[in-house]
Amino acid sequence: MKKFIPIAGFMAAALLLSTRAEAQVSAEDFKTMQQQLQDVQKALQQSNTEIQQLKQKLGATNKEVSDANAKFESAAREIRSTPQVSEESQAKQHLVIAGYTDVDYSTKGGGVNNMNGSFILGHFAPIFLYRLNDQLLCEASTELSLNQHGDTNFNLEYAQIDYAYNDFITFIGGRFLLPLGFVREKTDPAWINKLPINPLSEGQVPLIPENDVGFQMRGAFHIGDPTLSYALYVVNGPGSATGTDLNGNKSETVEFGHGIDNNGRPSGGGRLAVFYPWEPTYDVEVGVSGQTGTYNNDDSLQWSAGVVDAAIHLGSYWELRGEYLRTWTDVAHQDPTNLDWSMTTERRQGWWTQASYKLAGLNLDFPLINNMEAVFRVGAVSQPHDGVPQYQPSLNYGHVTQYVPGLIYYINNTFQLKACYEFDNGNMPGVVNTLTLQAVYGF
Amino acid sequence: MKYFYKLIPIGVIGAGFALATTTFADTGTPAPKSAATHSAASTSGHRARDGATLYQTDCARCHTERYPTERTSAQWKTILLHMRTRAQIPGEDARAILKYLQDSK
Numbered sequence: 001m002k003k004f005i006p007i008a009g010f011m012a013a014a015l016l017l018s019t020r021a022e023a024q025v026s027a028e029d030f031k032t033m034q035q036q037l038q039d040v041q042k043a044l045q046q047s048n049t050e051i052q053q054l055k056q057k058l059g060a061t062n063k064e065v066s067d068a069n070a071k072f073e074s075a076a077r078e079i080r081s082t083p084q085v086s087e088e089s090q091a092k093q094h095l096v097i098a099g100y101t102d103v104d105y106s107t108k109g110g111g112v113n114n115m116n117g118s119f120i121l122g123h124f125a126p127i128f129l130y131r132l133n134d135q136l137l138c139e140a141s142t143e144l145s146l147n148q149h150g151d152t153n154f155n156l157e158y159a160q161i162d163y164a165y166n167d168f169i170t171f172i173g174g175r176f177l178l179p180l181g182f183v184r185e186k187t188d189p190a191w192i193n194k195l196p197i198n199p200l201s202e203g204q205v206p207l208i209p210e211n212d213v214g215f216q217m218r219g220a221f222h223i224g225d226p227t228l229s230y231a232l233y234v235v236n237g238p239g240s241a242t243g244t245d246l247n248g249n250k251s252e253t254v255e256f257g258h259g260i261d262n263n264g265r266p267s268g269g270g271r272l273a274v275f276y277p278w279e280p281t282y283d284v285e286v287g288v289s290g291q292t293g294t295y296n297n298d299d300s301l302q303w304s305a306g307v308v309d310a311a312i313h314l315g316s317y318w319e320l321r322g323e324y325l326r327t328w329t330d331v332a333h334q335d336p337t338n339l340d341w342s343m344t345t346e347r348r349q350g351w352w353t354q355a356s357y358k359l360a361g362l363n364l365d366f367p368l369i370n371n372m373e374a375v376f377r378v379g380a381v382s383q384p385h386d387g388v389p390q391y392q393p394s395l396n397y398g399h400v401t402q403y404v405p406g407l408i409y410y411i412n413n414t415f416q417l418k419a420c421y422e423f424d425n426g427n428m429p430g431v432v433n434t435l436t437l438q439a440v441y442g443f
Numbered sequence: 444m445k446y447f448y449k450l451i452p453i454g455v456i457g458a459g460f461a462l463a464t465t466t467f468a469d470t471g472t473p474a475p476k477s478a479a480t481h482s483a484a485s486t487s488g489h490r491a492r493d494g495a496t497l498y499q500t501d502c503a504r505c506h507t508e509r510y511p512t513e514r515t516s517a518q519w520k521t522i523l524l525h526m527r528t529r530a531q532i533p534g535e536d537a538r539a540i541l542k543y544l545q546d547s548k
Contacts, residue, residue: 094520129524131521137521162525191507
């Protein structure tokens, strides 16, 4: 019982003290304090409300800023994707200069009679494209080169006016590349040709002319997935040359490169081709072309040509091309005893095929290899002995088969280094084994 | 000139063809269309190919790729007028290629 006495005393003392403290705050003061407390609580509540409102406003502001940023980014993207409209792009008339230049080294020295190796300024060949409006284009391709005597050769490859009549027809007038096969028109420029030399039948021993003056209608349209392209033309046609044939008789035969019609009768020709891309980088093109007309002054001798061409792409790395050419030339011969003229028809023919493979297809992790393309071309030309004027070296006689392995190194898409070695097997004068190196830039 | 009458059939065929194609041509001028791709109802009914695919198919079949940044838009317009003639590209396809080149700059 004694041990509860201190606890009871402590509780009594605490009761007394609390009674005393309560007694010290008056009811009025208590109310005042209570009112003050309520005021503080009210102010605190109001502050909380204001804070919430501010938070909401901040959220709305952030959303506005975010929306504005999104709009800005969208506008910037649109501006970036919109082609820049400049004064140049709006001009109706416009001039562009394209073309290529090449420098060569040949062990044949650039001439039939010069068998010493030599550097050769192959070509500087600017192409002038002057657009008059959306349908009219004036274009000309010139070739400047040095011959073996150091003289400058100037060759006007073509100078023509193109009128794009509609999506399927373009009319051409002037001197144009003849659409006989595809070499002259499409793969002749040195930066496009995969070897430093042209195929035999359109290079060293040309069976067909490069260009002529006249009018042409050409174009293309889809027939389902394939594209059918066509070209129809009338031109002055080749001219004639007289000389002494290999039998010692006076003769008259065809000669290319005349600028005017010597008999008032145009030659006609054309090309028809089908191009079928069955998927990107896989396509095939097959074409048939020909030309016929008389070439001598009295309109009695005829020259005709027929060409079949084909090109195939098998993926990004493989390409196969080829042509078969055949010409028929009426040649007049004069009998030296009675001076009577007789006529024979010479049949010249040539063919070539070319395979090329981009070595990047080997998937070797080696940049030098990836920039290379291997090329191999084989071809032949046959020309009869009869009736060929001796002074005309472009019309060699005989037969030759040519094998040409080559290599391209692409420094970039337009700057190339090329090398090839031609193995010539035959009896055609001036066509001999030759190493050719070439640096070419397409601009 | 005395033989020129023999060329009349060629002229007649050419004029007839020109007249026939005019009815199929969507426009006489090669003005750019609003889209780089062919519409499904292409004028000749062929499979639709976009400008990038046509560029790869029609240009790369002869030469190495030329980058869109190599030329200005106006220069590409002139070059495409040249190339549609040289490479015999239908006008509709040439416009799609031009738009691709101009948009890719």
